[in-house]
Amino acid sequence: MKARTTTAREALDRRAEEMLHDLKCAGFKMTPQRMAIVRLFARDLGHPTAQDLFERLRPAFPSMSFATVYNTLDTLAQMGLSRTLRLGDAKGGARFDPNPDPHHHAVCDACGAILDLPAPSLLPAKGEALMVRERAPGFTVRAVEHVYRGVCASCHG
Amino acid sequence: MKARTTTAREALDRRAEEMLHDLKCAGFKMTPQRMAIVRLFARDLGHPTAQDLFERLRPAFPSMSFATVYNTLDTLAQMGLSRTLRLGDAKGGARFDPNPDPHHHAVCDACGAILDLPAPSLLPAKGEALMVRERAPGFTVRAVEHVYRGVCASCHG
DNA sequence: GTATCTGCAAACCATTTGCTTTCAC
DNA sequence: GTGAAAGCAAATGGTTTGCAGATAC
Numbered sequence: 001m002k003a004r005t006t007t008a009r010e011a012l013d014r015r016a017e018e019m020l021h022d023l024k025c026a027g028f029k030m031t032p033q034r035m036a037i038v039r040l041f042a043r044d045l046g047h048p049t050a051q052d053l054f055e056r057l058r059p060a061f062p063s064m065s066f067a068t069v070y071n072t073l074d075t076l077a078q079m080g081l082s083r084t085l086r087l088g089d090a091k092g093g094a095r096f097d098p099n100p101d102p103h104h105h106a107v108c109d110a111c112g113a114i115l116d117l118p119a120p121s122l123l124p125a126k127g128e129a130l131m132v133r134e135r136a137p138g139f140t141v142r143a144v145e146h147v148y149r150g151v152c153a154s155c156h157g
Numbered sequence: 158m159k160a161r162t163t164t165a166r167e168a169l170d171r172r173a174e175e176m177l178h179d180l181k182c183a184g185f186k187m188t189p190q191r192m193a194i195v196r197l198f199a200r201d202l203g204h205p206t207a208q209d210l211f212e213r214l215r216p217a218f219p220s221m222s223f224a225t226v227y228n229t230l231d232t233l234a235q236m237g238l239s240r241t242l243r244l245g246d247a248k249g250g251a252r253f254d255p256n257p258d259p260h261h262h263a264v265c266d267a268c269g270a271i272l273d274l275p276a277p278s279l280l281p282a283k284g285e286a287l288m289v290r291e292r293a294p295g296f297t298v299r300a301v302e303h304v305y306r307g308v309c310a311s312c313h314g
Numbered sequence: 315g316t317a318t319c320t321g322c323a324a325a326c327c328a329t330t331t332g333c334t335t336t337c338a339c
Numbered sequence: 340g341t342g343a344a345a346g347c348a349a350a351t352g353g354t355t356t357g358c359a360g361a362t363a364c
Contacts, residue, residue: 116292224346227330
């Protein structure tokens with residue numbers, strides 16, 4: 001259990017460094033703020049909001065601005081290293097997902113938590129593809145996203 | 158073709174009057190603004206934003222306020238006569254869907270158009286339910302939303 | 315040295331709220 | 340007449356923008 005936790009943590013650490021490496025290779029500068037944002041974000045599987053990240057970084061960077069957080073998240077999204085999720089209600093703002101692998105989401109209506117669900121791929125299943133072709137002729141599907149809405153365990157299932 | 162168009166149009170008209178009837182039965186007042194909003198909304202299968210509706214109603218009701226549009230849409234949603242759509246990273250505010258039947262959506266990445274796709278129900282398929290139970294223990298699924306992202310026919314598929 | 319980034323503050327947009335007036339019932 | 344609804348305007352909260360100064364390269 002100890003070993004397992006350590007391993008998972010290490011995997012996230014590797015992921016963070018990988019993201020930084022990709023940014024660097026793409027010609028982006030390695031500023032302390034950017035490095036801190038990417039490291040914190042890549043290790044957080046809880047789909048943080050910009051607010052979340054900002055507040056957790058403020059102790060280390062009291063002068064940091066929201067724009068810097070948004071800029072970095074935008075850059076990551078444009079490079080395909082993260083996704084922007086707007087799955088909840090209008091309140092609370094967008095959530096950001098550092099997981100680039102194909103997966104779906106379960107959203108808790110009560111607390112707004114987002115859980116990752118595995119998906120073999122983001123291509124539509126056979127039946128889905130046929131249905132789309134029939135009802136939306138000419139529509140080319142690039143990816144499918146499933147959102148499971150309900151109530152999570154901690155909010156009393 | 159002429160007949161078909163007329164029929165489809167008539168079905169939407171009926172749907173509008175049905176919505177108004179339901180509102181009336183639930184004790185809501187039939188104000189001119191509310192009637193106009195519901196009629197315009199029920200006939201629009203293009204998933205309009207609040208902005209869209211507001212601007213198209215302004216000529217007839219120059220004094221109408223945004224709050225009235227939002228109030229009416231909220232009321233419809235609470236009565237289960239419409240749905241509020243926040244499909245992923247779409248900028249530009251929520252879209253509203255007057256179609257109360259279970260269905261999913263195809264979103265065009267190029268022009269932002271939203272197409273309805275039929276669904277037998279919004280409950281998860283057998284395999285989906287199992288997958289959620291396994292990966293998110295204790296999560297109770299209330300409804301599933303499938304979003305098919307791609308390019309629509311008019312945007313050159 | 316220079317192009318890029320950061321910090322800041324103001325702008326922006328969708329949405330909500332409080333309060334007064336109006337109107338459907 | 341009465342209570343619900345509309346209008347209005349201002350607040351809200353997340354996100355974006357423009358620019359001046361700082362800094363990674």
